[in-house]
Amino acid sequence: xxGRTASSLFWMxxxxxxxxxIAKLLxxxxxxxxxxxxxxxxxxxxxxxxxxxxxxxxxxxxxxxxTPRGVITYMVFDKDNPSSVRTCLETARNNARxxxxxITAELWEAINTTFIEFNDVSPQSITQDRLPDFLAWIxxxxxxxxxxxxxxxxxxxxYYFSQLGNFVERxxxxxxxxxxxxxxxxxxxxxxxxxxxxxxxxxxxxRALSGHRSYRFAYPHAKLKAFNIAEFLILRKxxxxxxxxxYDWIDDVTEDLAQFYGSREPSIDMAAGIWRDLRETEMxxxxxxxxxxxxxxFIGRNNAFAAQLSKDYNFA
Numbered sequence: 001x002x003g004r005t006a007s008s009l010f011w012m013x014x015x016x017x018x019x020x021x022i023a024k025l026l027x028x029x030x031x032x033x034x035x036x037x038x039x040x041x042x043x044x045x046x047x048x049x050x051x052x053x054x055x056x057x058x059x060x061x062x063x064x065x066x067t068p069r070g071v072i073t074y075m076v077f078d079k080d081n082p083s084s085v086r087t088c089l090e091t092a093r094n095n096a097r098x099x100x101x102x103i104t105a106e107l108w109e110a111i112n113t114t115f116i117e118f119n120d121v122s123p124q125s126i127t128q129d130r131l132p133d134f135l136a137w138i139x140x141x142x143x144x145x146x147x148x149x150x151x152x153x154x155x156x157x158x159y160y161f162s163q164l165g166n167f168v169e170r171x172x173x174x175x176x177x178x179x180x181x182x183x184x185x186x187x188x189x190x191x192x193x194x195x196x197x198x199x200x201x202x203x204x205x206x207r208a209l210s211g212h213r214s215y216r217f218a219y220p221h222a223k224l225k226a227f228n229i230a231e232f233l234i235l236r237k238x239x240x241x242x243x244x245x246x247y248d249w250i251d252d253v254t255e256d257l258a259q260f261y262g263s264r265e266p267s268i269d270m271a272a273g274i275w276r277d278l279r280e281t282e283m284x285x286x287x288x289x290x291x292x293x294x295x296x297x298f299i300g301r302n303n304a305f306a307a308q309l310s311k312d313y314n315f316a
Contacts, residue, residue, distance in 0.1 A: 003314030005099050006161045010315065012095040013149070013165035016111070019088035020142035021173040022075055025049040027135045028207045030128070032200065033068065045204065046071045052177045052208065053083055072131065077123040085138060089115045104152040107145070114141040160257045161313075164250060168306050171246035172299060177208050178233060179295040187287055189226040202229055209233060209241045230291065231283040243298060244278045250305075251275035265312035270305045274298075 029049040043066050050056040050066065055075055062080070063070045078084045093115040096108060118138075126134050146166070153159045178185065184201045202224045206212040211233060218236060219228050237244035254268040286294045309315075 001157050001161075002316075004316030005102060006157070006313050007310070007315035008095040008098045009102070009158050009161040010165035010309075012092050012099075012111070013162040014169040015088040015092035015095070016142055016145050017166050017169040018083060018173070019085045019092070020139055021169070022053055022083060022085050022088065023135045023138040023142075024210065025052055025177075025208055026072065026075055027132060027139075028204050029071070030068075030131055030135075031207075032204050035200070043067075048180060048204065049075065052173075052180045054176065055081060055083055058082075068128065072126065072128075073123055076126070086118065089118055099158075102158055104148065106152045107148040110141070110145045110148045114145070117141075155256075157257060157260050160253050160260065163253045164257075164309065167246040167249045167253075168302060170241055171243055171250075171302050174209055174233060174241050174243055174246070175295050175299045175302065177205060178230070179292060179299070181205060182292045182295060185226045185230040185291060187227050198226075199224055202226065205229065205233070211239055211241060214239060227283060227287075230286070234286065234294075235278060235281065235283060237279075244275075247271065247275040247278055265308075267305060267308040267312045270301075270308055274301055274305065 026049055029045040033045045046066055046068055047056070050059050050071060053075065058081055059066065059071065059074050062078075063074065074081055074084065076085045079086060081087060093111050096103060096111045100108060121134070149159075149162055149166075153162065181201060183189075184198070184205070189198055203212060206215055206229065215224075215229065215232055218232055218239070219225075222228055232239055232242065234243050236242050237248045239245055250271045251274075254271040258264045258268045
């Protein structure tokens with residue numbers, strides 16, 4: 001496979017995953033902002049969405065003070081924002097179009113129809129009362145894309161690069177969401193965790209990562225606790241957006257890629273090393289290292305893996 005083809009498949013999946021992540025952050029910000037919180041800044045939830053998505057600096061430079069309408073417009077529709085939903089869907093479509101003959105009709109239809117229908121939406125028409133349904137539509141279209149990928153694409157190198165784009169982006173998003181409010185997940189907060197502020201922040205993190213209900217299944221007899229939430233989203237591989245789950249997949253896919261090409265590139269060993277460290281780590285060791293330091297290190301290693309993958313397979 002040509003390097004530019006591999007690159008297009010990788011970024012096609014990565015940008016579609018990012019679009020869904022942005023929509024989820026905004027959904028959480030909207031819903032939690034509707035609930036009064038004693039001592040909570042009115043714009044705190046919207047700033048959380050900006051910070052977790054890496055959009056805070058760009059928004060501040062362009063708009064200054066954060067407002068709900070400003071944040072929604074910037075994160076969903078702004079063509080100048082490289083991480084807006086519009087930009088993500090357009091970039092994913094452009095990458096898919098570049099490899100149109102290498103993907104299935106079902107996958108192309110999911111990508112192309114999503115972009116066309118999104119492009120028909122006027123930003124002014126998305127009032128606050130319409131926002132939840134619109135964000136739910138974006139998430140549903142992301143699920144359709146993922147279903148088409150998993151159910152119709154041949155298990156060859158194109159599939160492997162697509163999967164790697166998805167899980168590299170998902171791991172990055174989970175780590176950044178956690179790092180944005182890492183202090184909320186420190187063990188000391190379990191002592192004072194009966195307060196409404198802690199419950200609100202913990203619930204927001206879980207919802208941003210689609211883990212609120214599944215947390216209840218994983219810890220059926222436990223209340224929301226900082227230690228459990230951090231463990232759930234970092235080390236529990238049965239949680240589909242945990243760091244462990246992402247690198248369990250990445251490790252499997254890179255091993256398949258090595259077998260497919262008959263060569264073992266440096267990125268394969270990097271993925272194996274990250275997965276090994278996650279698999280052999282306990283949550284108490286993470287806290288001893290420092291949660292912020294652990295997450296910062298993980299984000300750096302995840303980025304380094306993506307860069308090495310690009311180098312190994314000659315991404316254009």
